[in-house]
Amino acid sequence: MVNPGKRMNILQALLAIRHGPGAAILPPDITRIHLDFAKRWNDGHLGPRKFWKVCLPRLKYWNPAVPMLVNRTLDQTAPAQMSIYFRQTALLSDTPSALSTKISALPLAQQPHSSIMNEHPAPEPEEDERVVKIEMKGLHSDQILADFLSKTGAIVISPTPDELMEMRQVEDRAERGAVDRAIVKKYIDEKRREERMLALARQEAEAIKLANQ
Incomplete structure (x- = not known):
C-alpha cells in the first residue's frame, strides 16, 4: 500500500x-x-x-x-x-x-x-x-x-467538486509542511547555536587553563 x-x-x-x-x-x-x-x-x-x-x-x-x-x-x-x-x-x-x-x-x-x-x-x-x-x-x-x-x-476544464476538495487537502498539507519545516529549522538552529556556545566556552576554559600553568 x-x-x-x-x-x-x-x-x-x-x-x-x-x-x-x-x-x-x-x-x-x-x-x-x-x-x-x-x-x-x-x-x-x-x-x-x-x-x-x-x-x-x-x-x-x-x-x-x-x-x-x-x-x-x-x-x-x-x-x-x-x-x-x-x-x-x-x-x-x-x-x-x-x-x-x-x-x-x-x-x-x-x-x-x-x-x-x-x-x-x-x-x-x-x-x-x-x-x-x-x-x-x-x-x-x-x-x-x-x-x-x-x-x-x-x-x-474546471475541477470537479471532488478535485477541489483534493486540491484543498494538498494546499493544507503544503501549509502544514511549511510550519513543520519552520519548527524543525528553529530547533536545528537553536541546537547549532548551543553547540557553538559550548565550543566557545571550552576554548575559553582551555585558554584560562593554559594561562594559569
Missing part, C-alpha cells in the same frame, strides 16, 4: 497537470499546433517560453492525439509565433488526414520533431488545412493563452 505522503505527492502532481492555465479540450478540427521561439527568454521570448513550460503540458494532457511541436532557435531576434492548424470544415471526417498518413509513412528519423536548433520551423498548411497564427513575441503567457483560447474555441 502506498504511504499517505507518497500518495499525496502523486495526487499533487496529477492535479497540477490536470488543472491550471492550459487545461482545455480542443475542438476536433485542430490537426496540430506548432510553436516557434528563441531558446533563451530575453528579447521578448519570456512569454512564449512560459506558455510552453506552463500551458502546453496541460494542453497535451487533455489532447494527447494532437501533435504539438516546439521549434526553438538560437537567434534571439527571430519572431515568436504559434501556428494553429485547422482541418477545413468541409473536409472534416473520422478518417486520418492526408498529412497524418504522409508523416506516419516517413522513417522515424525523418518525421518532424521538436528542436532547439531551428530544424523544424512551422510548415505551410496542407491542402486540407488552414493555419491561424498568434504573434507571441513580447506578450505575457496569460495574453498568449487568452488569444489561443479565443482563436481555437477550446473548452476550459
Whole structure:
C-alpha cells in the first residue's frame, strides 16, 4: 500500500497537470499546433517560453492525439509565433488526414520533431488545412493563452467538486509542511547555536587553563 505522503505527492502532481492555465479540450478540427521561439527568454521570448513550460503540458494532457511541436532557435531576434492548424470544415471526417498518413509513412528519423536548433520551423498548411497564427513575441503567457483560447474555441476544464476538495487537502498539507519545516529549522538552529556556545566556552576554559600553568 502506498504511504499517505507518497500518495499525496502523486495526487499533487496529477492535479497540477490536470488543472491550471492550459487545461482545455480542443475542438476536433485542430490537426496540430506548432510553436516557434528563441531558446533563451530575453528579447521578448519570456512569454512564449512560459506558455510552453506552463500551458502546453496541460494542453497535451487533455489532447494527447494532437501533435504539438516546439521549434526553438538560437537567434534571439527571430519572431515568436504559434501556428494553429485547422482541418477545413468541409473536409472534416473520422478518417486520418492526408498529412497524418504522409508523416506516419516517413522513417522515424525523418518525421518532424521538436528542436532547439531551428530544424523544424512551422510548415505551410496542407491542402486540407488552414493555419491561424498568434504573434507571441513580447506578450505575457496569460495574453498568449487568452488569444489561443479565443482563436481555437477550446473548452476550459474546471475541477470537479471532488478535485477541489483534493486540491484543498494538498494546499493544507503544503501549509502544514511549511510550519513543520519552520519548527524543525528553529530547533536545528537553536541546537547549532548551543553547540557553538559550548565550543566557545571550552576554548575559553582551555585558554584560562593554559594561562594559569
